[in-house]
Amino acid sequence: MTDQHAERRAPAKPPARSTTRPSPGEDWTQWPTYNAATLGFRNYWYPVVWERDIGDKPQAVTLLGEKIMVAREGDKIYALKDRCPHRGVPLSHGRREFPGTVSCAYHGWTFDLESGNLSAVLTDGPESPICGRLSVKTYPVEQRLGLVWIYVGDGEPHPIEQDIPAELLDNDHVMGGKIDLRAGNWRFAAENGFDEGHAKYLHNTALWRLFKVMPAWNKTRVAEVGPWLIRVQDEVHWEADYPGLGTWSNKRWWKRMPLPDAPGKGKSVNPVIAGLDIPGFVSIRLPGLLRVAYPHFIHYEWYVPVDADTVRYVQMMVRFESGAKGLLFKFKYLSAIRWLFHGQFTAQDAWMVDVMDAPPEKLYRPDLSITGWRRLIEKARPKPQPYDPASGSPRA
Ligand code: FES
Numbered sequence: 001m002t003d004q005h006a007e008r009r010a011p012a013k014p015p016a017r018s019t020t021r022p023s024p025g026e027d028w029t030q031w032p033t034y035n036a037a038t039l040g041f042r043n044y045w046y047p048v049v050w051e052r053d054i055g056d057k058p059q060a061v062t063l064l065g066e067k068i069m070v071a072r073e074g075d076k077i078y079a080l081k082d083r084c085p086h087r088g089v090p091l092s093h094g095r096r097e098f099p100g101t102v103s104c105a106y107h108g109w110t111f112d113l114e115s116g117n118l119s120a121v122l123t124d125g126p127e128s129p130i131c132g133r134l135s136v137k138t139y140p141v142e143q144r145l146g147l148v149w150i151y152v153g154d155g156e157p158h159p160i161e162q163d164i165p166a167e168l169l170d171n172d173h174v175m176g177g178k179i180d181l182r183a184g185n186w187r188f189a190a191e192n193g194f195d196e197g198h199a200k201y202l203h204n205t206a207l208w209r210l211f212k213v214m215p216a217w218n219k220t221r222v223a224e225v226g227p228w229l230i231r232v233q234d235e236v237h238w239e240a241d242y243p244g245l246g247t248w249s250n251k252r253w254w255k256r257m258p259l260p261d262a263p264g265k266g267k268s269v270n271p272v273i274a275g276l277d278i279p280g281f282v283s284i285r286l287p288g289l290l291r292v293a294y295p296h297f298i299h300y301e302w303y304v305p306v307d308a309d310t311v312r313y314v315q316m317m318v319r320f321e322s323g324a325k326g327l328l329f330k331f332k333y334l335s336a337i338r339w340l341f342h343g344q345f346t347a348q349d350a351w352m353v354d355v356m357d358a359p360p361e362k363l364y365r366p367d368l369s370i371t372g373w374r375r376l377i378e379k380a381r382p383k384p385q386p387y388d389p390a391s392g393s394p395r396a
């Protein structure tokens, strides 16, 4: 069966299961909120699709395990639960018969996009007694930064601005971005993003780093600044001798070195980035947003939970410029950054997120970035989306 309405999914992967039982300290029970968040956290705004990709035709998306139909009417985009209450057919298969409505493909039950109310039943005539007595759930939707954001939560949502880094809302910028569905739980993707240890090893083969040396190892701590947890480098080592084994380094004759160890310390730093005054390159915040600040641009990535084994990976490379400099960046993004960084480099991350299987785990010193992130969550106590492992769906 071909299904042009369904999203293109990451290749299916059997659910990760460990056969060994973790010893105390090797599993995630000491982080109960995090441990429960297989499907992420409720009560946040999540970026889901590009605005430009949503037209009149309904589309299906899955967010925190919830199946949602998205469709446009003029400038507004609407999101409804993707299930017709009649016989359970997804509304994303439906048609648009009247303005502001969607009609289920099976028997033509027609729902108002704004309210979700059943406003007509096309196969039962204008006097249909069920009309007006049913509705489907609607989701709050906003459009910012060229993206469609959907709120999954309880009650009235907070302003979306609280979930978007202020520098993106307050400054002119140009942006290139990419959205992919990737295999693996969203927590593995978030931990990989904030992971102190791997970049120096996993990514030393990335073309994006072909001409730039990465350190061999660092001594790092984490610092909380506002909503962010930031990795701060106290020591950066470019090579090291391993007794009896030899020297290991990422230095090569053709690579430039070194990068400044904090974005504000470079010789020339974009004023917006300098103004952020952040003590380290890499920051993370709830509900799963990473910020990697370079002297001239910032890379953001959102790890948006789809289901237990799939994450929506929303990458944005932002330069705080306009005019000719902005245009030049756009060109650089489309010709190089999109392929080298948002492509091959982060595909190495996707590979690891897909194949890793934890817990159990035995953590090492650099993993203080990961445990710091888990601790931040325990402190903030966001509300995990209920998860039923038997069905793989959110528990009703
Ligand atoms: S299942 Fe939707 S109208 Fe019948």
Ligand SMILES: [Fe+2]
Binding pocket: 192, 193, 198, 199, 203, 349
């Ligand atoms: Fe990485």
